[in-house]
Amino acid sequence: MHIVVLIKEVPDTYGDRRISLETGLVDREGSERVADEIGERAVEAALTLQAASEGSTVTVICMGPASAETAVRKALAMGADSAVLISDDGLVGADLTLTAEVLAAAVRRESPDLVLTGNVSTDGGGGVLGAMLAEHLEVPHLTNLSEIEIAGDVVSGTRMTESGTVRLAAELPAVASITDALPDPRFPAFKGIMAAKKKPLTRLGAEELGADTEGARAPRSIVISAAARPPRAAGITITDDGEGGRRLAEYLIAEKLV
Amino acid sequence: MNAEPILALLDVTPAGVLAPSAAEVLGAAATIGEPVAVVPVPPGADADALTTAAAAAGAAQVIRVSIPEGSVVTPLVDALAAAEELVVPAAVLVAHSLDGREAAARFAVRTHRALLIDTVGVGVDEEGIIAHHSVFGSNYLVDAAATAGAPVITLRQGAVDQRAVAVDSPPVHTLSIEPSARRSARADAFVLAEISSSRPDLRRAKKVVSGGRGLASKEKFALVEELADALGAAVGASRAAVDSGYIPYAHQVGQTGVTVTPELYVAVGISGAIQHRAGMQASKRIVAINKDADAPIFAIADFGVVGDLFTIVPQAIETLKQR
Ligand SMILES: Cc1cc2nc3c(=O)[nH]c(=O)nc-3n(C[C@H](O)[C@H](O)[C@H](O)COP(=O)(O)OP(=O)(O)OC[C@H]3O[C@@H](n4cnc5c(N)ncnc54)[C@H](O)[C@@H]3O)c2cc1C
Ligand SMILES: Nc1ncnc2c1ncn2[C@@H]1O[C@H](COP(=O)(O)O)[C@@H](O)[C@H]1O
Numbered sequence: 292m293h294i295v296v297l298i299k300e301v302p303d304t305y306g307d308r309r310i311s312l313e314t315g316l317v318d319r320e321g322s323e324r325v326a327d328e329i330g331e332r333a334v335e336a337a338l339t340l341q342a343a344s345e346g347s348t349v350t351v352i353c354m355g356p357a358s359a360e361t362a363v364r365k366a367l368a369m370g371a372d373s374a375v376l377i378s379d380d381g382l383v384g385a386d387l388t389l390t391a392e393v394l395a396a397a398v399r400r401e402s403p404d405l406v407l408t409g410n411v412s413t414d415g416g417g418g419v420l421g422a423m424l425a426e427h428l429e430v431p432h433l434t435n436l437s438e439i440e441i442a443g444d445v446v447s448g449t450r451m452t453e454s455g456t457v458r459l460a461a462e463l464p465a466v467a468s469i470t471d472a473l474p475d476p477r478f479p480a481f482k483g484i485m486a487a488k489k490k491p492l493t494r495l496g497a498e499e500l501g502a503d504t505e506g507a508r509a510p511r512s513i514v515i516s517a518a519a520r521p522p523r524a525a526g527i528t529i530t531d532d533g534e535g536g537r538r539l540a541e542y543l544i545a546e547k548l549v
Numbered sequence: 550m551n552a553e554p555i556l557a558l559l560d561v562t563p564a565g566v567l568a569p570s571a572a573e574v575l576g577a578a579a580t581i582g583e584p585v586a587v588v589p590v591p592p593g594a595d596a597d598a599l600t601t602a603a604a605a606a607g608a609a610q611v612i613r614v615s616i617p618e619g620s621v622v623t624p625l626v627d628a629l630a631a632a633e634e635l636v637v638p639a640a641v642l643v644a645h646s647l648d649g650r651e652a653a654a655r656f657a658v659r660t661h662r663a664l665l666i667d668t669v670g671v672g673v674d675e676e677g678i679i680a681h682h683s684v685f686g687s688n689y690l691v692d693a694a695a696t697a698g699a700p701v702i703t704l705r706q707g708a709v710d711q712r713a714v715a716v717d718s719p720p721v722h723t724l725s726i727e728p729s730a731r732r733s734a735r736a737d738a739f740v741l742a743e744i745s746s747s748r749p750d751l752r753r754a755k756k757v758v759s760g761g762r763g764l765a766s767k768e769k770f771a772l773v774e775e776l777a778d779a780l781g782a783a784v785g786a787s788r789a790a791v792d793s794g795y796i797p798y799a800h801q802v803g804q805t806g807v808t809v810t811p812e813l814y815v816a817v818g819i820s821g822a823i824q825h826r827a828g829m830q831a832s833k834r835i836v837a838i839n840k841d842a843d844a845p846i847f848a849i850a851d852f853g854v855v856g857d858l859f860t861i862v863p864q865a866i867e868t869l870k871q872r
Contacts, residue, residue, distance in 0.1 A: 304804060304823060304824050304827070305823060305824075308685045308686075308688075309685075310684065310685060310688075310689045310691065315691050315693075329805075386663070386664075387654075387657075387664050387666065388657070388658075388663060388664060391658060411805065413804060413805070416667060416684070416804075417650070417666045417667060418647075418650060419650050419651065419653070419654035419664070419666055419703075420654075421651075422622070422650075422651035422652075422654035422655050423654045423655065423657070423658050423664075425655065426626075426654070426655040426658040426659055426731075427658055429731055429732075430731075430732065431623075431731075431732045431733050431734040432622070432651070432655075432734065433621075433734045434647070434651060435647055450621075450647075450736075451798065452647050452648070453646055453647060453706075453799065454562060454563055454739075454741060454742060455563065455739055455740050455741040455742040456739075456740045456742070457621075457736050457737060457738075457739045457740065458736070458737035458738075459621060459734045459735065459736055459737075460734065460735050460737075461732065461733070461734040461735065462732065465734070471805055472798065506696055508661065509661040509662070509663075510661070510662065510663040510695045510696045510697040510698045510700075511663055511695070511696045512663045512664065512665050512693050512694070512695055512696075512700070513693060513694060513695075513696055514691055514692070514693050515674075515679060515692045515693060515694050516691070516692045517689060517690070517691045517692075518689065518690045518691075519688060519689055520687060520688055520689065520690060520831070523830060523835075523848075523849045525847060525848050525849065525850060525853075526850060526851035526852055526853070527851070527852055527853070528842070528847050528850065528852075528853035528854070528855060529853070529854055529855070530842070530854075530855045530856060531854055531855060531856025531857070531860070531861055534864075535838075535854040535855075535856045535860075535861045535864070536854075536860065536861040536862065536863065536864025536865035536866075536867070536868065537864055537865070537868045538854070539836065539838070539852065539854050539861065539865045540864075540865040540866075540868035540869045540872075541868065542836070542852045543780070543813070543836070543865075543869070544869075544872060546834065548756070548780075548812065548813045548834060549780055549869060549872075
């Protein structure tokens, strides 16, 4: 079994995340950069699936700036066997169409049985990449899974939807995405960190993947304007003196909020 | 002027009726052209009732497509592909629901179209159709467009206020689609979540009362529900409250949950971590109750009460009831 996990570097959600008002793109310099938590959970899920099926391998693929190597090394330290880092100036500010095309090309080189992604990234927030990838690869997608298992050549899991849950199954190869209901990622052990330094890390550029960076084959989405919303000002804060609940209710009534 | 057709894929619930997002997608479509509804008809659903509902929500034409049993998303993509051969759309609008956005994603790849996702509205400028995004916890408003062709656009649920005018008996086409040769995942019976039908839907509620870790237990979380009921509000929660099992994930507000922008948002026993604020800080009015005067939620609250929620909330409910 060969499992590919897609991970992403994102601006730290604990920090101040900015959009450049000139380009409308994420201001990467202006924010702390970290591995997206959901991607690390996907690595964890892949390692669990790997442990359940002897002779399996896990490869991590990441498209991002050179700094994303830190996130990739961490995944290797957690236990992934190899990694691919796709970094290229031509991919800066790539839209979903280009991102999916590049990642699909990188995945194809691996011929995996299963591709695992996070359900939604914290910066793009789209929750569409898994489905786009599945369409490129012409395989089924099972997404937003809060549980995932593999038995023989069938992957199955529980999909969480807006109105309930549904059990899904598909023959491999397939693309699956997981939610944060799956277990927290493990901490890399010291041994893992040392071993990670010797694990294969392949670096690829856009050209090697035949990427259409100019948008010649398919239209792209472009930002046409960006504006910051004015920051919110704090209002009144009172300390409860035994009448706090009443005053709160009176505020709501006075402001016609009830 | 002949308005250009806009394909609007409508979400149908597991119970076989139009989802609330349907009126939003048609409403947005009507602002940029003539809404042509694509209505997926699941097994056992009443196609005529769905058609009538789509017309009432503003569909100028209805394209019905039957969806096979046990399928996920792929037939919706086939339905869109068949529909766009019937009408040549200027844009394809889909709800940013789970099924909707995945259908949009696969369709955009299949037909080589630009994909604009999780938008809060659409419009038209001199060069064509544009989409409005609200990003990074509503801190930025970003407009985007396709470099060419008709874009595929998903609309954040609950974000579109416009509604289309009802249409009297629109033309109806019933398409039988050739399933694409692509393999698809199989779905088993659907398990409906227990959702209180007496409370408003979190994504669309005018008022939301959310509880956090400060509620301390599942039993005590009922206090949040009581306050919500006294206000006629929906119930939300922080991730800590969801992780602790006080309430199901569907109620989570924030970066990895639902984004809400109600008239009133009440945060009870929630510290106001940046990831929680990302999902609620664009609310019109924010009220917070927290025993820690330094909790970050107070920095964005219009009205804050520092103190013990277990005395403040019952007193507030009492006062509201006496009114
Ligand atoms: C990638 C990522 C995504 C995330 N996504 C989300 C998300 O979508 N939504 C979300 O909410 N969080 C999210 N988080 C988690 C977030 O960082 C916080 O951990 C979480 O919001 C904290 O929830 P809380 O405020 O309920 O808990 P706490 O931070 O523990 O706050 C509890 C508050 O209750 C107060 N309190 C306790 N007892 C009482 C009492 N008796 N009376 C009054 N006040 C009391 C305390 O003073 C405290 O301020 C995310 C984190 C990460 C890393
Ligand atoms: N640049 C990228 N490199 C690798 N994986 C990615 C990238 N962008 C998105 N993904 C994967 O797709 C998932 C969903 O992303 P999104 O569609 O942006 O919400 C993420 O959790 C990742 O697993």
